Amino acid sequence: MNNALVLFSGGQDSTTCLAWALSRFDHVETIGFDYGQRHRIELDVRPTVLAGLRKIADWGSKLGDDHMIDLAVLGQISQTALTQNVAIAMQDNGLPNTFVPGRNLIFMNFSAAVAYRRGIKNIITGVCETDFSGYPDCRDDTMKAVQIALNLGTESRFVIHTPLMWIDKAQTWELAEELGQTALVDLIREDTHTCYNGDRTHSHDWGFGCGTCPACELRAQGYARFIAD
Amino acid sequence: MNNALVLFSGGQDSTTCLAWALSRFDHVETIGFDYGQRHRIELDVRPTVLAGLRKIADWGSKLGDDHMIDLAVLGQISQTALTQNVAIAMQDNGLPNTFVPGRNLIFMNFSAAVAYRRGIKNIITGVCETDFSGYPDCRDDTMKAVQIALNLGTESRFVIHTPLMWIDKAQTWELAEELGQTALVDLIREDTHTCYNGDRTHSHDWGFGCGTCPACELRAQGYARFIAD
Numbered sequence: 001m002n003n004a005l006v007l008f009s010g011g012q013d014s015t016t017c018l019a020w021a022l023s024r025f026d027h028v029e030t031i032g033f034d035y036g037q038r039h040r041i042e043l044d045v046r047p048t049v050l051a052g053l054r055k056i057a058d059w060g061s062k063l064g065d066d067h068m069i070d071l072a073v074l075g076q077i078s079q080t081a082l083t084q085n086v087a088i089a090m091q092d093n094g095l096p097n098t099f100v101p102g103r104n105l106i107f108m109n110f111s112a113a114v115a116y117r118r119g120i121k122n123i124i125t126g127v128c129e130t131d132f133s134g135y136p137d138c139r140d141d142t143m144k145a146v147q148i149a150l151n152l153g154t155e156s157r158f159v160i161h162t163p164l165m166w167i168d169k170a171q172t173w174e175l176a177e178e179l180g181q182t183a184l185v186d187l188i189r190e191d192t193h194t195c196y197n198g199d200r201t202h203s204h205d206w207g208f209g210c211g212t213c214p215a216c217e218l219r220a221q222g223y224a225r226f227i228a229d
Numbered sequence: 230m231n232n233a234l235v236l237f238s239g240g241q242d243s244t245t246c247l248a249w250a251l252s253r254f255d256h257v258e259t260i261g262f263d264y265g266q267r268h269r270i271e272l273d274v275r276p277t278v279l280a281g282l283r284k285i286a287d288w289g290s291k292l293g294d295d296h297m298i299d300l301a302v303l304g305q306i307s308q309t310a311l312t313q314n315v316a317i318a319m320q321d322n323g324l325p326n327t328f329v330p331g332r333n334l335i336f337m338n339f340s341a342a343v344a345y346r347r348g349i350k351n352i353i354t355g356v357c358e359t360d361f362s363g364y365p366d367c368r369d370d371t372m373k374a375v376q377i378a379l380n381l382g383t384e385s386r387f388v389i390h391t392p393l394m395w396i397d398k399a400q401t402w403e404l405a406e407e408l409g410q411t412a413l414v415d416l417i418r419e420d421t422h423t424c425y426n427g428d429r430t431h432s433h434d435w436g437f438g439c440g441t442c443p444a445c446e447l448r449a450q451g452y453a454r455f456i457a458d
Contacts, residue, residue, distance in 0.1 A: 069306070073299050077342050101345035105382045106338045109331055113306050116330035137382035145381050149374035153334045153366035 003027040004122040004161075005115045007107060008066070010046040012192045012207075012219060013126035013164055015053075016172050019179040020163045021124045022059040029064040029118060031111050035103075036075025041200055042193045043068075052187040056180045067114050074103065104137035105146060112150045112158055121159060128164040140165050169222020170229065177226075194219045232256040233351035233390075234344045236336060237295070239275040241421045241436075241448060242355035242393055244282075245401050248408040249392045250353045251288040258293040258347060260340050264332075265304025270429055271422045272297075281416040285409045296343050303332065333366035334375060341379045341387055350388060357393040357401075369394050398451020399458065406455075423448045 004021040008014045008030040021028045032046055046066070054060035104127060111123050127138035136142060140162065147160045164172055176184045188207075193200065195209030195216050202211055206223035209216040233250040237243045237259040250257045261275055275295070283289035333356060340352050356367035365371060369391065376389045393401055405413045417436075422429065424438030424445050431440055435452035438445040 070302050073302070073339075074342075077298070077339065077346070101342045101383045101385075102338055102379060103342075105378060106335070106342070109335045109338055110302075110306065113303075113330045113332075113335070117306065136384040139381065142378065142381040145374065145378035149334060149371065149378040150331060152368065152371040152374050154330045155365040156330075 001119075001121040003029075003120045004124055005029050005031055005111055005118065005120045006124040007111055007126065008032055008046065008050075009126075010042045010044075010049055010192060011126075011194050012169075012188050013128065013172060015049050015188055015192045016176045016179070017124050017126040017163055018053065019056075019059075019176060019184055021122070021161075022053065022062050023057075023179050025122060026062060027064055028062050029067065029120065031067045031069060031114055033069050033071045033074075033107055033110070035071040035073075041195075041198045045191055045193045048191045049187065052191055053184075056183050056187075065118075069110050069114075071106070071110070074106065102137055104135070105142070108143075108146050108150065108160070112154060112156070115158060116154055116156060121157065122161055123158055124161045124163065126164050127162055128167070130166060130168045169218050170225035173223055173226035174229070189223075230348075230350040232258070232349045233353055234258050234260055234340055234347065234349045235353040236340055236355065237261055237275065237279075238355075239271045239273075239278055239421060240355075240423050241398075241417055242357065242401060244278050244417055244421045245405045245408070246353050246355040246392055247282060248285075248288075248405060248413055250351070250390075251282065251286075251291050252408050254351060255291060256293055257291050258296065258349065260296045260298060260343055262298050262300045262303075262336055262339070264300040264302075270424075270427045274420055274422045277420045278416065281420055282413075285412050285416075294347075298339050298343075300335070300339070303335065331366055333364070334371070337372075337375050337379065337389070341383060341385070344387060345383055345385060350386065351390055352387055353390045353392065355393050356391055357396070359395060359397045398447050399454035402452055402455035403458070418452075 002025050004025040006018045006021050006028060008018050009032060018030060032043060034043055050066060054063055115123055127143060129139055143160050143162055147158065150158055167175065173185065176188050190207060196213040197210040199210040200208045202209060204211060204220060206220050211220065231254050233254040235247045235250045235257060237247050238261060247259060261272060263272060279295060283292055344352055356372060358368055372389050372391055376387065379387055396404065402414065405417050419436060425442040426439040428439040429437045431437060433440060433449060435449050440449065
């Protein structure tokens with residue numbers, strides 16, 4: 001049971017989590033969700049990132065199936081910025097209007113269903129409390145409650161791992177360097193996508209993106225601190 | 230916030246739960262899931278049951294929107310009897326092979342997402358420990374863990390109600406009689422659907438069904454004990 005399923009979106013965080021899993025487990029599968037994202041670029045870069053990871057260390061022999069799950073229904077339920085063409089802003093309740101209520105819980109549930117079917121014990125997600133986004137479904141308390149609910153509900157002993165929970169974006173770059181040296185840092189810089197605006201035309205030292213949306217700002221600031229250290 | 234969202238499948242249990250909610254809350258909405266059930270009859274009877282409930286007591290003025298959620302993706306993930314044309318049987322792990330891992334957790338998550346958007350506080354589900362099905366995602370422990378996970382993950386105070394958790398099928402018929410007298414018992418007998426085989430041609434005193442599948446047997450035995458009391 002030294003195997004894992006990684007929630008892999010094609011972004012910096014989940015790519016780092018996937019590298020973390022590949023450095024620890026014998027067999028690693030990936031799962032992604034297509035839920036009517038405003039920009040499909042994050043999904044489009046996934047195969048490129050996976051191909052790049054296969055070339056690092058012995059990861060090519062460990063990386064197994066990639067499961068893409070069609071969650072278009074999420075876009076139907078939500079009325080939020082990530083799935084509609086409206087500006088990203090803060091709501092009255094202090095949450096960004098990109099918030100789809102309980103979205104990560106739904107992702108975790110589907111991941112557990114796939115892990116159950118595949119005989120996989122460990123589920124890895126890049127959720128993080130330190131990026132200040134305020135998403136309650138990314139919090140440590142939530143993930144620990146989800147593990148209990150999933151294990152009770154499926155009569156299983158899944159373990160949810162959250163390697164990024166308590167580190168910031170600079171430390172996420174550092175972790176990538178530890179796990180896969182320059183090859184991984186370069187792969188994350190060049191091939192992963194984070195920008196909320198789907199921009200792949202503007203090039204920066206930290207990768208492609210508009211450079212001004214909150215996601216680009218976080219990524220750029222983290223990279224600058226990583227390089228400075 | 231004296232409102233509720235009822236997970237309503239068109240079966241006996243969820244119809245009784247819906248009546249329970251209509252007798253307690255000022256505004257009640259319903260949610261159903263289309264996940265590639267082997268037989269769509271349960272979904273097909275839903276409008277008939279809803280129309281019947283509107284004619285009982287003051288329930289017509291309380292019954293609000295019905296939300297149908299397309300979860301065809303569940304059928305893609307699962308390899309189980311309810312969604313495929315294979316015989317219903319017990320698996321080695323003691324669970325019926327109709328078990329979709331964590332299916333009810335997924336239903337609860339989507340229900341919470343809809344409840345969040347609709348400003349609804351109470352979520353009602355007909356899960357039950359006493360029908361001996363062995364589904365771990367129907368257990369009381371699971372539902373209590375799910376409430377905590379949902380509330381942490383959405384920063385809400387949803388309350389999950391499970392009015393059938395500790396009663397058997399005979400008591401479910403009794404509850405229906407308490408809530409809506411003969412009119413509700415007749416409605417449940419004639420219009421709700423339970424049979425795993427989708428049979429609406431064979432008529433019994435407890436309703437339509439093949440009469441021999443585990444779901445029909447439970448329903449028939451419960452009705453016989455209800456009538457005997």
